[in-house]
Amino acid sequence: MKVSTKLNRDELHIYLDGELDHSVAEEIRTQIDDYIEKNAPTKVILEMGKLKFMDSTGIGFILGRYKKLRSKHIPMFIGSPNPQIDKVIKISGLYSIIPLLR
Amino acid sequence: MTNYMTLRVKAVPINESFVRGVVAGFTVPCDPTIDVINDVRTAVSEAVTNCVVHAYSGSGEGDILIEGVLNDNLLTISVSDYGKGIDNVEKAMEDFFTTKESEERSGLGFTIMKSFMDSLKVVSEKGAGTTVTMTKKLTDVEH
Numbered sequence: 353m354k355v356s357t358k359l360n361r362d363e364l365h366i367y368l369d370g371e372l373d374h375s376v377a378e379e380i381r382t383q384i385d386d387y388i389e390k391n392a393p394t395k396v397i398l399e400m401g402k403l404k405f406m407d408s409t410g411i412g413f414i415l416g417r418y419k420k421l422r423s424k425h426i427p428m429f430i431g432s433p434n435p436q437i438d439k440v441i442k443i444s445g446l447y448s449i450i451p452l453l454r
Numbered sequence: 455m456t457n458y459m460t461l462r463v464k465a466v467p468i469n470e471s472f473v474r475g476v477v478a479g480f481t482v483p484c485d486p487t488i489d490v491i492n493d494v495r496t497a498v499s500e501a502v503t504n505c506v507v508h509a510y511s512g513s514g515e516g517d518i519l520i521e522g523v524l525n526d527n528l529l530t531i532s533v534s535d536y537g538k539g540i541d542n543v544e545k546a547m548e549d550f551f552t553t554k555e556s557e558e559r560s561g562l563g564f565t566i567m568k569s570f571m572d573s574l575k576v577v578s579e580k581g582a583g584t585t586v587t588m589t590k591k592l593t594d595v596e597h
């Protein structure tokens with residue numbers, strides 16, 4: 353699992369590359385929380401174009417970041433999930449609070 | 455296509471991707487679509503992760519037993535642990551129910567297993583362990 357970021361004006365794009373499951377969640381959690389803390393963005397986009405797999409651990413992970421951001425009034429979006437990931441997110445109902453960016 | 459497999463692994467996080475990969479590979483001779491393989495992969499990941507996280511409380515001390523059977527185009531897969539067991543299986547299977555809210559868990563593992571597979575059965579005994587058995591028809595045509 354690799355995480356990289358790009359700051360575009362005040363928008364923080366977080367690129368996830370690999371498979372998001374329980375074995376990597378903890379590590380990238382601190383990494384991403386640090387990025388957000390350091391950059392003080394006005395908007396966060398979780399870019400999933402290179403994410404190959406995600407299970408319910410990923411839902412908990414996304415929701416965790418969402419709650420932290422919400423407390424700072426920073427909106428969050430999801431970009432380019434593959435069909436497997438899209439199906440998992442749909443079951444969770446997450447898109448109603450973390451919209452898909454088109 | 456008739457086949458079977460047995461796999462016993464240590465309940466450590468790296469085995470979550472290992473096991474879902476093995477079971478996905480096990481289905482390939484039946485020629486399922488990518489979507490069907492991904493449903494199986496995801497459901498197995500949920501079952502195995504639950505063993506690591508809940509059954510042995512993340513200690514890594516304990517075994518996970520995975521048994522797969524292919525009977526024509528029907529996959530039966532069971533994931534067993536010898537860990538702490540589930541207090542109330544019915545409750546545990548409810549959408550969004552989790553006993554690990556503090557670890558950012560969403561309580562959707564069983565929900566995903568149920569909806570991605572054709573059937574899900576959970577048998578658990580306090581202090582003895584849990585077996586999750588799932589089936590899925592891999593293709594529409596008979597082989």
Ligand SMILES: Nc1ncnc2c1ncn2[C@@H]1O[C@H](COP(=O)(O)OP(=O)(O)OP(=O)(O)O)[C@@H](O)[C@H]1O
Nearest residue numbers: 408504508509539546552553559560561562563564
């Ligand atoms: N193998 C197991 N051994 C003991 N308890 C289990 C096991 N599998 C599930 N449970 C119990 O059932 C509950 C629900 O499991 P489920 O997978 O649906 O959600 P979760 O693991 O808590 O969260 P998520 O899967 O969304 O990260 C767990 O919180 C746990 O209490």
Ligand SMILES: [Mg+2]
Nearest residue numbers: 408500504563
């Ligand atoms: Mg789970």
